[in-house]
Amino acid sequence: MMFSFVDTKMLACxxxxxxxxxxxxxxxxxxxxxxxxxxxxIRLLDKILLLSKKEKEWYVYFDTLYNMFYMLNxxxxxxxxxxxxxxxxxxxAKYMDRELPNYRDTDMAETNTYCCSxxxxxxxxxxxxxxxxxxxxxxxxxETVHKYGGEVHYYKDEMSLAALYRDKERFRQAKNNFEKxxxxxxxxxxxxxxxPYYFLNNDMKxxxxxxxxxxxxxxxxxxxWCYERCQNTKELVLYHSILEDCLSIGNAKFFQYIYEKYWxxxxxxxxxxxxxxxxxxxxxxxxxxxxxxxxxxxxxNAEQELKFIHKNSTVNAxxxxxxxxxxxxxxxxxxxxxxxxxxxxxxxTILTAGEAAxxxxxxxxxxxxxxxxxxxxxxxxxxKNTYRECAxx
Numbered sequence: 001m002m003f004s005f006v007d008t009k010m011l012a013c014x015x016x017x018x019x020x021x022x023x024x025x026x027x028x029x030x031x032x033x034x035x036x037x038x039x040x041x042i043r044l045l046d047k048i049l050l051l052s053k054k055e056k057e058w059y060v061y062f063d064t065l066y067n068m069f070y071m072l073n074x075x076x077x078x079x080x081x082x083x084x085x086x087x088x089x090x091x092x093a094k095y096m097d098r099e100l101p102n103y104r105d106t107d108m109a110e111t112n113t114y115c116c117s118x119x120x121x122x123x124x125x126x127x128x129x130x131x132x133x134x135x136x137x138x139x140x141x142x143e144t145v146h147k148y149g150g151e152v153h154y155y156k157d158e159m160s161l162a163a164l165y166r167d168k169e170r171f172r173q174a175k176n177n178f179e180k181x182x183x184x185x186x187x188x189x190x191x192x193x194x195x196p197y198y199f200l201n202n203d204m205k206x207x208x209x210x211x212x213x214x215x216x217x218x219x220x221x222x223x224x225w226c227y228e229r230c231q232n233t234k235e236l237v238l239y240h241s242i243l244e245d246c247l248s249i250g251n252a253k254f255f256q257y258i259y260e261k262y263w264x265x266x267x268x269x270x271x272x273x274x275x276x277x278x279x280x281x282x283x284x285x286x287x288x289x290x291x292x293x294x295x296x297x298x299x300x301n302a303e304q305e306l307k308f309i310h311k312n313s314t315v316n317a318x319x320x321x322x323x324x325x326x327x328x329x330x331x332x333x334x335x336x337x338x339x340x341x342x343x344x345x346x347x348x349t350i351l352t353a354g355e356a357a358x359x360x361x362x363x364x365x366x367x368x369x370x371x372x373x374x375x376x377x378x379x380x381x382x383x384k385n386t387y388r389e390c391a392x393x
Contacts, residue, residue, distance in 0.1 A: 002027045002041075002067050005106065006060055013055045019048045020060070023067075031074075031231055038075050045071065053091075058099040062092070062111045069118035078313040081122035088115050113150030116141045120157045124164060125313030127374040134161070134375070152181035152190070159193035163200065163249060164315070165377035171197055186230045187223035188214055188238075196245040199254050207242075207254075211262075214238065236270055239263045240278035243285065247319070250382040252389040259285065259390075269294060280305065284323040287330040288391055298327070299341055302356075306344060314371040315378075321364035322384060326391035328357035333393075 001024055008017035023044050026037040034041065045068045052061040065088055072081050092112060100109060123129045123137055138158065145154040155178035162171035175197055183190045191210075198207035213219060215235060217227055227233045232241060239262050246255035263285055270282035283298050292298070302324055309317050331339075332353035342349045343359050368380030 001029075003060075003063065006063065011055075011057060011060070013051060013057070016048065016051045016055060016057065016060070019044050019051065023048070031229070034071065034074060038071065042068070042071055058095055059103045059106050059108050062096070062108055062115075065091075066111045066114045066118070069115055073118045073121050075311075076308070076316065077311040078122035078126065078316065079311050081119060082126070082128070085119045085122070088119070109148040110150055112144050112148045113153050116144050117150075117153045117157055120160075122313055124157075124161060125315030125371070127314040127371045130374040131376060152178060152183055153185075155181070156190055156193060159197065163193060163196040163245075165375070166200060166249065166379065167377065168200060171200060183223070186226045186232070187219045188226050188230055188233050192232065192241060192245075195242050196249050199246055199249045199251045202251075204254060204257065211238070211242070236263075236266050236268070236282070237278060239266070240270060240281045240285070244278065244281055244319075247322075247383065247386055247390065250379065250386045252386045255386070255390045259288070264289070267291070269297075280320055280323045284327055284391075287327045290330075290334065292331060292334060292336070295331075295336075295339075299339060302327075302341060306342075314367050314374075318364050318367035318371060318380070318383075321360045321367060322387045325357050325360040325364055326387050326393065328353045328360060329393050330391060332357060 003020045003024055006020055008020055011017045011020075023041060026041050026044075027034055045064055048064045049061065049068065052058075052064060065084065068084055069081060069088075072078070072084070092115075096108075096112065120137070120141060123134060129137070138161070141157070142154055145151045155174050158174035159171055159178060162168075162174055175194070194210055195207055198204070198210070214233065215238070217224065219226070231237050239258065242258055243255055243263065246252070246258065267286070267289060268282070269286055270279050279301060283301060286292075286294075305320055305324065309320060312320065336353045338350050339353055339356065340349055341351065341356055343351070343356070346359070364384065365380075368384065372378050372380045
């Protein structure tokens with residue numbers, strides 16, 4: 001639940017207290033409540049941002065910025081995060097250190113780290129953030145955690161950046177530094193970068209051992225609450241996350257191993273209530289298995305993907321298009337006839353699966369090449385060939 005540490009009775013502005021109470025009601029319960037009420041929550045957060053700044057309620061203000069980043073990140077709206085990042089930089093520099101002494105008994109300082117971590121999630125995959133800008137941000141992020149605490153988050157994110165670049169040495173150093181600090185947040189989420197580390201180093205033994213620890217709930221006792229609250233602890237969601245790591249790292253061999261040994265035991269599309277980010281991966285996996293039993297629903301998902309893909313970071317958009325490219329190539333291979341799918345910039349909506357596949361391949365190539373120009377260590381051809389090999393194309 002958002003704003004759990006805000007005492008609304010202490011707020012002078014009644015309207016602000018009402019908005020905060022409404023957000024609490026909308027986010028009280030499982031994380032599916034965040035998804036169901038996404039647009040309403042974001043509208044309310046915008047109102048709270050304006051009003052809390054006007055009222056000089058700085059704890060509420062920076063907590064709201066963090067909540068906004070979280071909601072946008074959760075919904076894959078990375079483009080909008082860029083806008084709020086500029087607001088955070090400006091207002092944090094102007095107000096944070098000045099106001100912190102007035103909020104000594106709060107976690108206000110920590111919001112700096114959480115904001116940076118969410119900004120990182122957008123920056124890591126955007127072509128507008130080139131190599132120089134990315135490393136400048138990482139330098140600023142590192143200074144922030146040394147000043148306000150939360151080093152473990154920085155090193156967790158540096159592991160993700162090393163995975164994107166397939167940089168084994170940077171990955172090793174970041175992992176070593178990460179392990180020096182105590183994890184207070186979700187144990188599973190914070191340790192997910194271990195999987196691409198193992199895949200990059202061709203260490204399936206360690207990957208399976210860690211997967212076994214998570215599935216058998218053998219993580220430290222004080223972190224057992226994760227299994228009640230986090231969607232990433234659910235078996236199918238976890239499999240999809242790991243399969244995505246294999247695709248991102250460019251390890252088709254491990255993808256096929258996990259797909260055959262683990263995913264096929266469940267072999268179904270992901271329930272949206274368990275999280276939306278991996279639905280496309282679940283559909284891609286079903287297509288590899290030759291399961292097009294929910295084709296109409298799949299096509300609606302593809303249409304929705306195209307409708308909102310402009311909100312995604314460049315890398316996320318690239319991976320989404322590659323998944324649909326594979327899906328439609330496999331659908332074509334299955335002997336499917338005409339399909340109905342509105343494509344942006346195309347006049348007809350009735351087309352063949354092959355035409356849909358060609359469209360998504362073209363878009364994936366555009367995104368991949370665009371990002372490759374901004375990040376010299378990103379290997380798009382490896383990623384695309386990995387999708388092709390995993391789909392058996």
